Amino acid sequence: MSTCGYTFGMMFGMPPGEVFSNAPLALVAAEVRFPPVSEASLAMSTYRRIKEALGSGWVIHNAATQTIEASLDAARPRTAIRSEKYSRITSRERTRIVTVKPDNLIVEVVDYVGFPDFRELLMLTSRAVQNVLSPDGIVRVGLRYINEVSVPEKSPKWEDWLDSSLMASEPPPELTLTGWSGEAHYELATERFMVLRHGPSIGPVVSPQGPLRRAGIPRGPVFVLDFDSFWQPHCIPEFTKQIIGEVATDLHRPLRGLFDKLCKPRLIEVFRKGQVR
Numbered sequence: 001m002s003t004c005g006y007t008f009g010m011m012f013g014m015p016p017g018e019v020f021s022n023a024p025l026a027l028v029a030a031e032v033r034f035p036p037v038s039e040a041s042l043a044m045s046t047y048r049r050i051k052e053a054l055g056s057g058w059v060i061h062n063a064a065t066q067t068i069e070a071s072l073d074a075a076r077p078r079t080a081i082r083s084e085k086y087s088r089i090t091s092r093e094r095t096r097i098v099t100v101k102p103d104n105l106i107v108e109v110v111d112y113v114g115f116p117d118f119r120e121l122l123m124l125t126s127r128a129v130q131n132v133l134s135p136d137g138i139v140r141v142g143l144r145y146i147n148e149v150s151v152p153e154k155s156p157k158w159e160d161w162l163d164s165s166l167m168a169s170e171p172p173p174e175l176t177l178t179g180w181s182g183e184a185h186y187e188l189a190t191e192r193f194m195v196l197r198h199g200p201s202i203g204p205v206v207s208p209q210g211p212l213r214r215a216g217i218p219r220g221p222v223f224v225l226d227f228d229s230f231w232q233p234h235c236i237p238e239f240t241k242q243i244i245g246e247v248a249t250d251l252h253r254p255l256r257g258l259f260d261k262l263c264k265p266r267l268i269e270v271f272r273k274g275q276v277r
Contacts, residue, residue: 018272019113019114020268020271020272021271021272021273022270022271022272022273023112023147023271024147024148024149024150024218024222024225024271025112025145025146025147026110026146026147026148026204026205026206026214027108027109027110027144027145027146027206027212028108028109028110028112028118028144028145028146029106029107029108029109029142029143029144030106030107030118030122030141030142030143030144030248031104031105031106031107031140031141031142031144032104032105032122032126032129032138032140032141032142032239032244033103033104033138033139033140033141033142034103034104034105034135034136034137034138034139034239035103035135035136035137035139035236036102036103037102037103037133037134037135038102039102041102041133042100042101042102042133044060044087046100046132046133047060047087047089047100048060049128049131049132050089050098050100050125050128050129050132051089053124053127053128053131053132054089054098054121054124054125054128055124057091057092058089058090058091058092058098059089059090059091059092060087060088060089060090061087061088061089061090061211088211090211093111093213094211094212094213095109095110095111095212095213096108096109096110096111096121096212097109097211097212098125100129100133103139105125105126105129107121107122107125108212109121109212110206110212110213110214110215111215115249115252119245119248119249119252122244122245122248123241123242123244123245124241126239126240126241126244126245127241129239130239130240130241134239135239136236136239137236137237137238137239138233138236138237138238138239138243138244139233139236140230140231140232140233141230141231141244141247141248141251142228142229142230142231142251143227143228143229143230143248143251143252143255144226144227144228144229145226145227145255145259146205146206146224146225146226146227147224147225147226147227147259148201148204148205148206148218148222148223148224149161149162149222149223149224149225149263149267150218150219150220150221150222151267151270152270154220154221155221156200156221156223158200158223160264160266161223161263161264161266161267161270162223162262162263162264162267163261163262163263163264165184165262166182166198166199166223166225166262168180168182179199179200180199180200181197181198181199182197182198182199183195183196183197183198184196184198186254188229188250188251188254189250191231191232191233191234192229192230192231192232192250192251193229193230193232194227194228194229194230194251194254194255195227195228196225196226196227196228196258197224197226197228198223198224198225198226199223199224200221200222200223200224201221201222201223201224202220202221203218203219203220203221203222204217204218204222205222205224205226225259225262227255227258227259229251229252229254229255230251231247231250231251
C-alpha cells in the first residue's frame with residue numbers, strides 16, 4: 001500500500017512467536033496522533049458512540065483520571081503522574097483502556113494475549129474514531145511493549161540471564177556499580193524507528209496504582225526491556241483503520257526477534273515454566 005509517496009505492506013502469514021505461560025510483559029500500548037479536532041467535539045455523546053462501537057463490556061470512566069509515565073532512573077523506577085480531564089473508556093475488568101483526546105487516541109492493555117488480538121482492538125478503536133471525529137490525517141503511530149523481567153534470584157546477576165549488550169561496563173576497583181540504564185536506537189525502514197530502553201530496577205516501573213489492574217506483579221528486582229516502535233511520516237496520510245493496522249503490523253514485526261535475541265536460553269525456560277516467584 002502507498003500513501004503520500006510512502007510504501008509499506010502487511011505480512012499476516014508470518015509464524016507467531018511462542019506464547020509463554022509466564023511472559024514478562026507488563027504493558028502494551030499504541031498511540032495514534034492526528035491533527036487536533038475541536039475539544040467541543042469530545043462531548044459525552046462522542047465517548048458513548050465510541051464505546052458502543054467497541055461492543056459490550058466497556059464503560060466510560062467519568063472520574064478524574066491520571067496518566068502514569070514510567071521510566072528508569074539510576075536503577076530505580078521513576079513514575080511521573082500527570083492529571084488529565086479526559087474521560088476514558090475502560091473494560092469492566094479494568095485490564096484495557098481506550099483514551100481519546102483532541103489530538104490522539106491511545107489503547108493500553110495489561111491482559112495481552114497476542115498481537116492479532118491487540119491489532120484488532122486498535123483497528124476497531126481507529127474505525128470508531130474515524131467515524132465519530134473524522135480526523136484530517138495521521139501524524140504519528142507508536143507501539144510500545146514494556147517488559148519487566150523477573151528471575152528466581154533475590155539479587156540477580158543479570159549477565160547470566162540477558163545478552164551482554166544490555167550490561168554496564170565493568171567499573172575500576174575504586175568504583176561500585178549501583179545501577180545503570182541504557183538506550184538503543186534503530187531505524188527499521190523509511191520513517192520507521194525503534195528505541196529500546198533497558199536497565200535494572202528495584203521494582204516494577206508500570207505502577208500497580210495506575211488505572212489498569214495488573215495481575216502477577218513481580219516482587220523484587222526486575223530488568224526492564226521497553227520497546228518503543230514508531231512511524232513518523234513526512235506527510236499527513238489519510239486517517240483510516242487500514243493504514244493504522246498495516247503500520248502497527250510493520251512496527252511490531254521486528255520486536256519479538258530482538259526480544260528473543262536479548263534473552264538467554266535459561267531465561268526463556270523461566271518464561272515457559274513460570275519459575276519467577
